[in-house]
Amino acid sequence: MKELIQELRNFAEERDWNQFHSPKNLSIALTVETAELLEEFQWLTEEQSRKLDQDRLNRIKDEIGDVMIYLILLSDHLSIDPISAAFEKIEKNREKYPAQKVRGTAKKYTEL
Amino acid sequence: MKELIQELRNFAEERDWNQFHSPKNLSIALTVETAELLEEFQWLTEEQSRKLDQDRLNRIKDEIGDVMIYLILLSDHLSIDPISAAFEKIEKNREKYPAQKVRGTAKKYTEL
Amino acid sequence: MKELIQELRNFAEERDWNQFHSPKNLSIALTVETAELLEEFQWLTEEQSRKLDQDRLNRIKDEIGDVMIYLILLSDHLSIDPISAAFEKIEKNREKYPAQKVRGTAKKYTEL
Amino acid sequence: MKELIQELRNFAEERDWNQFHSPKNLSIALTVETAELLEEFQWLTEEQSRKLDQDRLNRIKDEIGDVMIYLILLSDHLSIDPISAAFEKIEKNREKYPAQKVRGTAKKYTEL
Incomplete structure (x- = not known):
């Protein structure tokens, strides 16, 4: 890089x-x-x-x-640094879309 | 990465x-x-x-x-691999836009 | 308009x-x-x-x-005038993609 | 049209x-x-x-x-109908950005 x-x-x-x-x-x-x-x-x-x-x-x-x-x-x-920026964004997304809440639900996903 | x-x-x-x-x-x-x-x-x-x-x-x-x-x-x-892809593209661009030919020429650049 | x-x-x-x-x-x-x-x-x-x-x-x-x-x-x-511009572009496209040549051919279309 | x-x-x-x-x-x-x-x-x-x-x-x-x-x-x-859609959007924008409030203010505009 x-x-x-x-x-x-x-x-x-x-x-x-x-x-x-x-x-x-x-x-x-x-x-x-x-x-x-x-x-x-x-x-x-x-x-x-x-x-x-x-x-x-x-x-x-x-x-x-x-x-x-x-x-x-x-x-x-x-x-x-785009790589750090990506990691930080993933952290934010973890809080926004908890796995147990959005898992496998196309509907939730299409409503984001 | x-x-x-x-x-x-x-x-x-x-x-x-x-x-x-x-x-x-x-x-x-x-x-x-x-x-x-x-x-x-x-x-x-x-x-x-x-x-x-x-x-x-x-x-x-x-x-x-x-x-x-x-x-x-x-x-x-x-x-x-996006990094390799970028390096390969730079090589192609080196041939397409030789430094001595396009150097400082806004006109050339805007005509790309 | x-x-x-x-x-x-x-x-x-x-x-x-x-x-x-x-x-x-x-x-x-x-x-x-x-x-x-x-x-x-x-x-x-x-x-x-x-x-x-x-x-x-x-x-x-x-x-x-x-x-x-x-x-x-x-x-x-x-x-x-965007409407005239569209009509003119359609005329160009008629020549580029004659109906009898490209009709129903997904393959041709995806290769445009 | x-x-x-x-x-x-x-x-x-x-x-x-x-x-x-x-x-x-x-x-x-x-x-x-x-x-x-x-x-x-x-x-x-x-x-x-x-x-x-x-x-x-x-x-x-x-x-x-x-x-x-x-x-x-x-x-x-x-x-x-894209023309009606545009007119309706203009009406919404009139309420959102009243002329007397945003007039000539680059700053306001860049903060939209």
């Missing part, structure tokens, strides 16, 4: 692209890339999305790479 | 939520969370987005946590 | 909000609202999304209203 | 595409198209987004056409 952050910093600096990398713009780019990822799934059934062919998987890997790149860039600009 | 993946698997299993976690649905959830993150920036100027107050930063950290959670869940369901 | 455009212009002017309504920001707001609409569907099956209860339908109507508002505002700022 | 709805119904029926057009899928498609529209603005400053060249304007018109198409299709499948 640290290596990835360094790589991305170098990549942007070599190209003098930090001027474009305001947190606002990085957040836009993250959204655009996420939608490109979603595009791969848009006309598939859920069942089909569980059994992807290799071509689509390769394209999806590329898109996941893009999403990761902008998530790391944005987090780095804001000095946020 | 490995620990985070394990934590997320446990969280979903304890709640019997894997039935909802098709790659298609996880990709939707990722998009929804990314847009909630973008919402924090939507009426700010780029300049303001570089100087966020603590309240907004805290909300943004929460949203980054959510984005990370769904990105990791989706990647895990597809057996994709 | 004309009435709606006028109403939205008045609404923004009364609040002196045009300063925030750059096309870039309106496009962000449109994306955020679209994701809020998508959120209503995210954990439903396709089948469930065809049989919505009244509560969800009411929330969806609200979100469709928001999406429409920002689509009209953005179009108005750019002097684009 | 009525004509556009009819045109879109015919287009889908001629291609036997209604099987793919669950409200869930249409909402995904709407999100994907909105993000393609946002992509046109992502690296522009707000100022640049107010002064677009003709090439970009043409691409944006195409994307607005796509967004409109999916918004109309989704609304039609749910028997919602």
Whole structure:
């Protein structure tokens, strides 16, 4: 992860692209890339999305790479560690959705 | 990262939520969370987005946590390592946008 | 439609909000609202999304209203008529996807 | 508008595409198209987004056409009139953001 952050910093600096990398713009780019990822799934059934062919998987890997790149860039600009942020969010979710209360209940889930 | 993946698997299993976690649905959830993150920036100027107050930063950290959670869940369901995916994408981008060619040129960048 | 455009212009002017309504920001707001609409569907099956209860339908109507508002505002700022734009796009799509060629073929569709 | 709805119904029926057009899928498609529209603005400053060249304007018109198409299709499948939905939402917003209270106050606005 640290290596990835360094790589991305170098990549942007070599190209003098930090001027474009305001947190606002990085957040836009993250959204655009996420939608490109979603595009791969848009006309598939859920069942089909569980059994992807290799071509689509390769394209999806590329898109996941893009999403990761902008998530790391944005987090780095804001000095946020996305892994800690995820752990903290899981803790909050544990309190919000206790296992014994929401277990297996699709209905509860769809009402979140 | 490995620990985070394990934590997320446990969280979903304890709640019997894997039935909802098709790659298609996880990709939707990722998009929804990314847009909630973008919402924090939507009426700010780029300049303001570089100087966020603590309240907004805290909300943004929460949203980054959510984005990370769904990105990791989706990647895990597809057996994709998002960090490797990012490194591979950077390599492709190095060829596509050679530093000496695109350096400091806003115009080139906006035409990507 | 004309009435709606006028109403939205008045609404923004009364609040002196045009300063925030750059096309870039309106496009962000449109994306955020679209994701809020998508959120209503995210954990439903396709089948469930065809049989919505009244509560969800009411929330969806609200979100469709928001999406429409920002689509009209953005179009108005750019002097684009979204209805003409849709008709022109349909013409392009007629050439791209001739009925006799793509009819009933899920596979073709998912490969678009 | 009525004509556009009819045109879109015919287009889908001629291609036997209604099987793919669950409200869930249409909402995904709407999100994907909105993000393609946002992509046109992502690296522009707000100022640049107010002064677009003709090439970009043409691409944006195409994307607005796509967004409109999916918004109309989704609304039609749910028997919602997007124009009425927008008017009703404006009424709610009038109560939520009274002109005399929020007028010209960027701060209020960014805190919505």
